[in-house]
Amino acid sequence: MNIVVCIKQVPDTETQIKIASDGKSIETDDIKWVMNPYDEFGVEEALVLQKEKGAEVTVVGAGPQRVTEALRTALAMGADKAVLIEDDDFYGADPITVAKVLAKAIEPLNPDIIFFGQRAVDDDSGVVGSAVAEFLDMPQLSVVTKVEVGDGTVQAHRPVEGATLVLESTLPCVITAQKGLNEPRYASLPGIMKAKKKPLEVISLADLGVERDDKLEIVALNPPPERAPGKQVEGETGQEIAINLVKLLREEAKVI
Amino acid sequence: MAGVWVIAEHRDGEFRKVTFEAASAAKKVAEEMGAEVTAVVLGKGLEAACADLGKYGVNKVLYAEDDAFEVYLVNAYAGALAGLISEGQPEVVLLPASMQGKELGGRLAAKLDTSIAVDCTKLAVEDGRLKATRPIYAGKVYADVLIKSSPQIASLRPNVFDADEVGGEAVVETVSVTPGEIKTKQIEVLKEAEGKIDLTEATIIVSGGRGMKDADNFSIIEALAAELGAAVGASRSAVDAGWRPHSDQVGQTGKVVTPNMYIACGISGAIQHLAGMGSSKLIVAINKDPDAPIHTKADYSCVADLFDVVPAMTEEVKKLD
Ligand SMILES: Cc1cc2nc3c(=O)[nH]c(=O)nc-3n(C[C@H](O)[C@H](O)[C@H](O)COP(=O)(O)OP(=O)(O)OC[C@H]3O[C@@H](n4cnc5c(N)ncnc54)[C@H](O)[C@@H]3O)c2cc1C
Ligand SMILES: Nc1ncnc2c1ncn2[C@@H]1O[C@H](COP(=O)(O)O)[C@@H](O)[C@H]1O
Numbered sequence: 001m002n003i004v005v006c007i008k009q010v011p012d013t014e015t016q017i018k019i020a021s022d023g024k025s026i027e028t029d030d031i032k033w034v035m036n037p038y039d040e041f042g043v044e045e046a047l048v049l050q051k052e053k054g055a056e057v058t059v060v061g062a063g064p065q066r067v068t069e070a071l072r073t074a075l076a077m078g079a080d081k082a083v084l085i086e087d088d089d090f091y092g093a094d095p096i097t098v099a100k101v102l103a104k105a106i107e108p109l110n111p112d113i114i115f116f117g118q119r120a121v122d123d124d125s126g127v128v129g130s131a132v133a134e135f136l137d138m139p140q141l142s143v144v145t146k147v148e149v150g151d152g153t154v155q156a157h158r159p160v161e162g163a164t165l166v167l168e169s170t171l172p173c174v175i176t177a178q179k180g181l182n183e184p185r186y187a188s189l190p191g192i193m194k195a196k197k198k199p200l201e202v203i204s205l206a207d208l209g210v211e212r213d214d215k216l217e218i219v220a221l222n223p224p225p226e227r228a229p230g231k232q233v234e235g236e237t238g239q240e241i242a243i244n245l246v247k248l249l250r251e252e253a254k255v256i
Numbered sequence: 257m258a259g260v261w262v263i264a265e266h267r268d269g270e271f272r273k274v275t276f277e278a279a280s281a282a283k284k285v286a287e288e289m290g291a292e293v294t295a296v297v298l299g300k301g302l303e304a305a306c307a308d309l310g311k312y313g314v315n316k317v318l319y320a321e322d323d324a325f326e327v328y329l330v331n332a333y334a335g336a337l338a339g340l341i342s343e344g345q346p347e348v349v350l351l352p353a354s355m356q357g358k359e360l361g362g363r364l365a366a367k368l369d370t371s372i373a374v375d376c377t378k379l380a381v382e383d384g385r386l387k388a389t390r391p392i393y394a395g396k397v398y399a400d401v402l403i404k405s406s407p408q409i410a411s412l413r414p415n416v417f418d419a420d421e422v423g424g425e426a427v428v429e430t431v432s433v434t435p436g437e438i439k440t441k442q443i444e445v446l447k448e449a450e451g452k453i454d455l456t457e458a459t460i461i462v463s464g465g466r467g468m469k470d471a472d473n474f475s476i477i478e479a480l481a482a483e484l485g486a487a488v489g490a491s492r493s494a495v496d497a498g499w500r501p502h503s504d505q506v507g508q509t510g511k512v513v514t515p516n517m518y519i520a521c522g523i524s525g526a527i528q529h530l531a532g533m534g535s536s537k538l539i540v541a542i543n544k545d546p547d548a549p550i551h552t553k554a555d556y557s558c559v560a561d562l563f564d565v566v567p568a569m570t571e572e573v574k575k576l577d
Contacts, residue, residue: 022373
């Protein structure tokens with residue numbers, strides 16, 4: 001069984017995001033880059049299958065050279081090999097373009113399952129997994145919290161508004177991981193040492209025969225809309241504060 | 257003529273509120289483009305309900321009935337919709353950024369060789385094209401985006417766009433379309449507790465954090481929520497402690513919510529939590545630490561012990577008519 005996990009390198013969630021002088025991109029100088037948190041769930045799930053089913057786990061990332069770090073982290077967690085699609089200008093690409101590139105790189109690996117994060121915490125799109133599934137003509141199980149691989153099929157739990165759907169799909173299949181799927185392991189020290197010797201193949205967009213043809217264009221980035229300053233609810237005791245608060249909610253804010 | 261299409265979403269034989277929100281938003285876009293609004297409904301036994309979409313500004317409904325459409329499955333829907341869209345050539349396609357719409361949208365954009373603006377909070381028309389605004393980096397930045405190909409697809413964040421009743425009845429046209437090849441089946445639906453409101457669609461949310469101290473104390477949050485008709489949310493600390501299920505988590509690695517009011521109880525307001533609730537229309541903070549960051553984001557800040565304030569609030573709300 002072959003498993004591929006797609007990994008995006010994103011700014012750490014603590015990062016202050018600064019808009020660059022072009023008004024369309026962000027300043028990347030002081031950013032601490034990490035593996036997208038949702039992708040960690042994908043890696044973990046793949047490693048469980050590696051142990052249970054003897055699956056071979058390949059991690060794939062597209063972006064500038066620094067993405068190697070995220071891929072090495074996955075190798076240190078236990079993935080077998082990595083592919084970096086290196087392109088200096090890739091960060092901020094249209095997610096559909098990203099999907100086209102990843103699909104091209106993944107296809108020759110003959111995967112039974114391709115894991116993605118349910119969304120990347122930088123562009124907050126959640127598009128790439130669906131689009132790769134489409135490009136490779138595979139079914140998909142999206143935003144799942146439980147995966148069970150059977151013989152040629154896979155079952156998953158997909159929480160939706162007010163319910164959890166139990167879905168079954170044929171393999172090969174795309175799966176996008178949601179929090180709750182598992183507890184991702186940390187890379188151990190021996191793991192980190194071993195990762196240095198694991199294969200990491202570097203390829204280019206040209207090698208894949210894809211040209212950038214982005215259709216989604218960012219025309220401006222703006223800071224979030226400002227909120228009016230708030231007020232402190234007065235009162236000597238918790239009870240007084242509660243009474244005053246409910247009054248404000250009723251009479252001033254008119255929300256209850 | 258360039259049309260504006262809306263992909264309708266339904267469950268258990270009824271259209272969902274997000275469908276009405278998308279229809280209303282489509283109406284505004286269509287007016288500026290000088291176009292008409294067409295809603296696409298894939299379903300079973302929904303024909304009678306279709307005309308009602310007119311209330312929200314839909315001019316025409318394309319209704320396709322098939323057993324395969326009774327329950328949403330991404331392959332069946334994406335295949336059918338791509339067929340209808342290729343034929344009808346709308347300029348703009350809008351759908352809800354619900355769980356369904358998020359999955360479907362990406363697949364559809366790939367199928368139609370275009371792109372998609374996901375989870376938008378604002379739409380405008382500039383030079384005849386759609387300009388969509390979407391929060392990125394968990395709301396730390398808002399991006400204005402254009403799609404340079406047709407159709408321009410956008411999904412709309414639930415609870416952000418008003419569902420305006422403008423009256424009117426839509427013309428319903430029955431169409432036949434082949435579902436996409438189905439490779440997935442729905443085995444079971446595990447329903448949540450009856451009456452539980454989903455966070456992404458709730459108009460009021462009462463959330464608890466580490467300050468709740470244990471799982472049992474959430475009963476005071478639930479009591480307040482019940483009085484307010486609200487959903488219950490939680491910080492990651494409360495979820496990781498096992499006090500609440502994952503589905504209750506609000507934040508960067510949880511749900512992004514936009515209720516009319518968000519009440520944060522015993523939550524410090526870490527950047528990852530603010531990412532999930534910072535665009536709520538009204539924020540109330542109940543936290544005994546005056547320096548907790550949540551107070552700087554709150555419209556109404558209560559520097560007090562939540563175990564005093566929350567039960568007293570419940571009593572006060574009960575007194576309202
Ligand atoms: C990659 C990553 C992703 C994350 N994603 C999320 C996410 O999606 N959602 C999320 O919430 N967090 C997320 N976090 C965690 C986040 O950084 C914080 O640790 C978390 O939000 C803190 O939860 P809290 O506010 O409940 O707890 P604390 O920060 O411990 O705050 C508890 C607060 O309760 C107050 N308090 C205590 N007792 C009382 C009382 N009796 N009355 C009133 N107030 C009281 C205290 O003053 C304190 O401010 C993420 C972190 C990382 C690294
Ligand atoms: N540049 C990339 N390289 C590898 N995987 C990616 C890349 N961008 C996105 N992904 C994958 O697609 C998922 C969803 O990303 P997005 O659609 O951008 O929110 C991520 O969690 C990753 O698994």
